[in-house]
Amino acid sequence: MTAALYLARSEVSVAMVEKLSPGGQMLMTHLIENYPGFPEGIEGWKLADAMAAHLDHYAVDRIGDEVSALESVDGVHRLTIGEDVVEAKAVVLCSGARYKRGGHPR
Numbered sequence: 797m798t799a800a801l802y803l804a805r806s807e808v809s810v811a812m813v814e815k816l817s818p819g820g821q822m823l824m825t826h827l828i829e830n831y832p833g834f835p836e837g838i839e840g841w842k843l844a845d846a847m848a849a850h851l852d853h854y855a856v857d858r859i860g861d862e863v864s865a866l867e868s869v870d871g872v873h874r875l876t877i878g879e880d881v882v883e884a885k886a887v888v889l890c891s892g893a894r895y896k897r898g899g900h901p902r
């Protein structure tokens with residue numbers, strides 16, 4: 797959402813693709829205590845909602861689907877999003893991270 801916000805403010809045509817809900821891991825966090833500006837902490841979903849509402853002020857095309865493939869040929873990036881193929885001049889990947897599992901038996 798931050799990347800989309802910056803680009804939209806620079807008048808770049810932006811589409812933001814999110815397969816779940818905007819906010820990512822923030823939505824799994826009860827209380828975020830290290831985000832500047834919220835000395836008492838803020839619930840993850842509230843911060844995610846505030847960021848999503850901020851984005852509403854800009855012309856960002858929001859696509860609620862999964863990117864299943866990305867192919868780059870001669871400076872054109874082709875993304876498979878659901879059943880569609882979308883072309884873009886540039887792609888910003890913000891797909892997060894997965895926790896490394898310890899491999900211990902449960």
Ligand SMILES: Cc1cc2nc3c(=O)[nH]c(=O)nc-3n(C[C@H](O)[C@H](O)[C@H](O)COP(=O)(O)OP(=O)(O)OC[C@H]3O[C@@H](n4cnc5c(N)ncnc54)[C@H](O)[C@@H]3O)c2cc1C
Pocket residue numbers: 813814815816817818819820821822824825826827828829830861862863864890891892893
């Ligand atoms: C329980 C918990 C508590 C935490 N507490 C804190 C805290 O208090 N303070 C702190 O600083 N950090 C905390 N973190 C870590 C913090 O949430 C992450 O570092 C941060 O959310 C990473 O942001 P991100 O945008 O890079 O990735 P993510 O939040 O993981 O977002 C990536 C997004 O990309 C989407 N996506 C991925 N692949 C695709 C695809 N192929 N197509 C479409 N969409 C896709 C996902 O659906 C996801 O919404 C916590 C994490 C957890 C799980």
